[in-house]
Amino acid sequence: MIRDDLLEAFLIETRDLVARARADLAALDRIATDGAALDSLFRALHTLKGSTALFELAPLTQLLHAAETRLDRSRNAGRLHPEGAQNIEATIDATERWLDVLDAGGEPNDGLVQAARHLAVRLEGEDAPRGASPRFPAAMANGAAQDASGGATALRYTPSPDAYFRGDDPLAILRAVPGLLHVTATAAVAEDPLAYDPFKCTLGFEAVSSAGLDEVRAALRFVADQIEITQLPSQSPAADSALHLRALHVEAARLDALTGLAGELVVAKAALAHEAQRLFGAREGDGVSRDYAVREAALDRIVRGLHAAINGLRLTPLTPLFARFPRQVRELASGLGKSVDFEASGEHVAVDKAIAEGLFEPLLHLLRNAIDHGVEPPDVRQAAGKPQTARISLTAHALGREVILDVMDDGRGIDLGAARRAAVTRGLMDEAAAAALSDHDAARLVFSAGLSTATEVSALSGRGVGLDAVEAAVARLGGRVSLDNRPGRGLRVRLILPAQIVLQKVLVVAVGEERFGVPLDSVQEVHRVQPDELTLVRETPTFVRRDTVIPLVRLADMVGADAVPPEGAAVVLQIATDEDVLGVHVDRIEARVEAPLRPMTGLMQDYPGMVGTIIGVDGQVIAVLDLAELVR
Amino acid sequence: MSIRLDGDLIRLEGDCHVEDAEALVRLVGPAGARAADLSAVRHLHAAVLQVLVSFRVPIAARPNDPFLDTVVSSSLPTFEIAVGS
DSSP states (O other): OHHHHHHHHHHHHHHHHHHHHHHHHHHHHHHHTHHHHHHHHHHHHHHHHHHHHHHTHHHHHHHHHHHHHHHHHHHHHOOOOOOHHHHHHHHHHHHHHHHHHTTOOOOHHHHHHHHHHHHHHHHHOOOOOTTTOHHHHHHHHHTTTOTTTEEEEEEEEEEOOTTTTOOOOOOHHTSSTTTTTEEEEEEEOOOOOOOOTTSOOOOOOEEEEESSSHHHHHTTTTGGGGGGEEEEEEOOHHHHHHHHHHHOOOOOHHHHHHHHHHHHHHHHHHHHHHHHHHHOOOOOOOOHHHHHHHHHHHHHHHHHHHHHHHHHEEESSSHHHHHHHHHHHHHHHHTTTTOEEEEEEEEEEEEEEEHHHHHHHHHHHHHIIIIIISSHHHHHHHHTTSSSSSSEEEEEEEEEEEEEEEEEEEOOOHHHHHHHHHHHHSSSHHHHHHHSSSSSHHHHHSSSSSSSOOSOOOOSSSSSOHHHHHHHHHHTTEEEEEEEEEEEEEEEEEEEEEESOOEEEEEEETTTTTEEEEEEGGGGEEEEEEEGEEEETEEEEEEEEEEEEEEEEEEHHHTTTTOOOOOEEEEEEEEOOOOEEHHHHHHHOOOOEEEEBBOGGGGGOOTTTTEEEOOTTTOOEEEEOOOHHHHH | OEEEEETTEEEEEEOOOOHHHHHHHHOOOTTTEEEEEEEEEEEEEEHHHHHHHHTTEEEOOOOHHHHHHHHHHHHBBBBOOOOOO
16 A cells, blocks of 8 residues: 555656656757756756665666766766767656556566666766866756855865764764755765775765855865865756645545535535525515625635635646657657657646646647648658758647647648548538638548548558547537648647636536536527427428527437426527537426536546536536537 | 664664764665664764765654754655554
């Protein structure tokens, strides 16, 4: 049990560290001499190494150790060479593969172990950069300098081997240094207690103090010959990564439980208000109802505040999600013999946890699509006057309460002619209709189920799984998709998603014994339709309202419920579909509630036509339907 | 007694002097075999710290003394032992 908890914590922490290492590596890719990034990367790998040691993952620990040693040399040299960067990146990739395996409950196989060993050997074989000048302060700043906004003093203290014989206690000497922020002790590694000489000092210290150079020097004046000391330049604090590390990790399930409770509180409060309305309704204006109204308003404010605060807790940056893509893109591209430069930005944008989790598949699908269908082979690109290496970018930015994610490539774009032909071939429409489509609508054909414009089916995508899967996944998260197609020049697919889960007004309807939710904003009107108002048009019952002929479908048929509609007037929800309006016949309307809509998770995610769930007044889980999707 | 064995846990207490290093070496065993509890330590002589670092002794409980904690937490593997059931 302890091991399981430990493993869980380990996986969370190491994923964070991997993401940080990737971010640092990206920073170093831009500026190879970025000392802060180099230090941060070193610390990330160092911590990773330490964590893996707890789990008997020796080959991985050794690999990380080799990478750490390699990076230490880079820190001394003050820069990370491209070859080193490549090997470090390969190390991070390898680490991630190990984590994937562990996460899935598996054991690292021989392939992983061998790969780690080879890489470790490669790292060790890399030549240390020659002629590099040691950069001792940078090597020591080691995370502490960020606490010392006003500059700091770094020192290295190497007591003489006979310090203990002479009666010195180097640790007591160091204790006297004012303003110590950070102290690391190193010592000769020992294995055999019998061979260990406890009286030979092998200790060395590296420390950072917030005190000035002179103060530190004064405190160490008796051991001045054993001290190196340097003033560190004041440095803008790397607050982000520090904050990130100080963040509290809470088990997802607990957060979900809290979210659920807060949501139920909203509903319970609404039910109470409803009850009060019934009790006090007749006593409009008397003192009791006025007092009650005041208190209810206060309760309302608190409940909303609580709900907002908990939703805030659920916000998570896209960083871990985005960090998973560079490797995927690289592997996909090399598998297809294509050359791709991938860039991700905006990973600091925060979204609801459920949304971050639900985005991996659709984004991967889009990236895969861009590499497979969008990006042309290098020779074709060259012939078209484009650089051989294609650019694919993934960007996120927050806009109000929404988050916009763009997947952009500079490939061939959607071939509109091919899209029209494919739509005809697959019987979606006739030639005339296809030809009549605007370019925009023709491009959107890629969202039709099963439509692919690819001339050949590749191993990756284009096996009849169209972008419709992306659109459906995004819709389930409460978002939508738009396209900006530039034939021959590239494609941008934009996902627009809510950043947070918002309270949704839902109409609760019943068919037979079952209850369903329908988002109120999808219902245009509610009609009562008498049986004699119905006429059959092409075997479909229809009725007329305001000169509009509205076809009628039964919700019971749509959801497969076995229910006999009650006698008398039918209750009909008028909804807008893709091209028309539609009447949906329900047995009755039970309530109008305002509740947080929770995106579908787990198995239910793939159930079409469901946008999420709410908790009813009585605590029952109610599925909220996307009626327009359901009638398709 | 400033260094003693409590089950598999090495407890260091009060002021640990230079001569305690020898006693500690006898208790640590192979690297990582036993963890040390430093919660009751007031000061460690450098020679004692050196044993902990050389043999990479995991720290089960960090020192309360802020200075020692700074040194120990960045020089040695630390972990919290689950207490109770």
